Amino acid sequence: MLSSSQIEPVVRMALAEDAPWGDITSESLIPEGALATASLIAREPGVFSGGEVFTAAMRLSDARIRVAELVDDGARFETGAVLATVTGPARAVLQAERVGLNFVQRMSGIATLTARYVTETAGTAARIVDTRKTTPGLRAFERHAVRSGGGFNHRFSLSDAVMAKDNHLAVLTAGGRDLTQALREVRTRLGHTVHLEVEVDRLDQIESVLAAGVDTIMLDNFSLEQLREGVTLIAGRALIEASGSVNLDTVGAIARSGVDIISVGALTHSVHSLDLGLDIAVGPWPDQP
Structure with a gap:
C-alpha cells in the first residue's frame, strides 16, 4: 500500500501546479456555499488503481470533502461502473477534479496493462515486473x-541492489580484466543482504558470470531459442530475468521458455491512461432553501 508520506507531497505539488493562485473559473462562476455531489465513472473496462491518491487530491483541496471509494485497488470493472463518490464544497471539488483524474486514470491504465501481461503468462512461473522507466x-x-x-x-532505485549492465561491465573489464574475478571482487565489497544481478547479451558470457556467484542473470534481447538454451545452461544456479523485445505478442512464449522474471518497461513508459470521468451535480445554491 502507498503511505501518506508518499502520497501527500506529490498530490500537494500537483494541486499547487494546477491552481497556484486559486481556481478563478470556479471562484467566478460558483457561489461560495454551493455543494457538489460527484461520481467517478468508468468510460471503459479495466483494473482500478489509485483510490487513495484520488481521495487525497479531493481532501487536500478541502478537508470538508468526503470520498467513498467503492472498489479496491486491483479490482476489475466494466464500462459504466461507479468507482467512487464525492461530496463537498463545489468549488473545491471542481478545483481538484483534473488532478484527481490525472492520477487515477494513469494508475488504472498501468494496472490494466499489467493485468494483460499477467494473463498472457498464466500457467507459467514467470513474474511480470516493472523497471525504472517511470515518470x-x-x-x-x-x-x-x-x-x-x-x-x-x-528494484525501486539505484540504492537498492547492484545491477551491472553492459556499460558497467565495459568499464569493469577495461584493459582485458577477467570478468569473473572482477565480479568476485565486487561481491566481497557488498553486504550480505545486497542482491547482485548481472546483464549478459551473449550465451558465452553466462558461465563467467555464474562463476562469480551472482544472484540473478539478465538475458538481454535473447531470441526464444537462446532463452531456452540459457535456462538450460544456468540450471537453477541463479534467478533468470528476460529483458528486451517484450510485448503482449511475445511475453507468453518468453514466459514458457522457463525464465523466472520478465521485466517490461512498457508497463510505465508507454501506457494508455484509462478513460474515467467525474460526473458532477452542483447545488443547492446558497440563496435557496
Whole structure:
C-alpha cells in the first residue's frame, strides 16, 4: 500500500501546479456555499488503481470533502461502473477534479496493462515486473499500480541492489580484466543482504558470470531459442530475468521458455491512461432553501 508520506507531497505539488493562485473559473462562476455531489465513472473496462491518491487530491483541496471509494485497488470493472463518490464544497471539488483524474486514470491504465501481461503468462512461473522507466516523481504511484495489476516490482532505485549492465561491465573489464574475478571482487565489497544481478547479451558470457556467484542473470534481447538454451545452461544456479523485445505478442512464449522474471518497461513508459470521468451535480445554491 502507498503511505501518506508518499502520497501527500506529490498530490500537494500537483494541486499547487494546477491552481497556484486559486481556481478563478470556479471562484467566478460558483457561489461560495454551493455543494457538489460527484461520481467517478468508468468510460471503459479495466483494473482500478489509485483510490487513495484520488481521495487525497479531493481532501487536500478541502478537508470538508468526503470520498467513498467503492472498489479496491486491483479490482476489475466494466464500462459504466461507479468507482467512487464525492461530496463537498463545489468549488473545491471542481478545483481538484483534473488532478484527481490525472492520477487515477494513469494508475488504472498501468494496472490494466499489467493485468494483460499477467494473463498472457498464466500457467507459467514467470513474474511480470516493472523497471525504472517511470515518470520522474511518480515512481511510487506507478509501481503501486503495477502491483494492482498483479505484477511485481523490480528494484525501486539505484540504492537498492547492484545491477551491472553492459556499460558497467565495459568499464569493469577495461584493459582485458577477467570478468569473473572482477565480479568476485565486487561481491566481497557488498553486504550480505545486497542482491547482485548481472546483464549478459551473449550465451558465452553466462558461465563467467555464474562463476562469480551472482544472484540473478539478465538475458538481454535473447531470441526464444537462446532463452531456452540459457535456462538450460544456468540450471537453477541463479534467478533468470528476460529483458528486451517484450510485448503482449511475445511475453507468453518468453514466459514458457522457463525464465523466472520478465521485466517490461512498457508497463510505465508507454501506457494508455484509462478513460474515467467525474460526473458532477452542483447545488443547492446558497440563496435557496
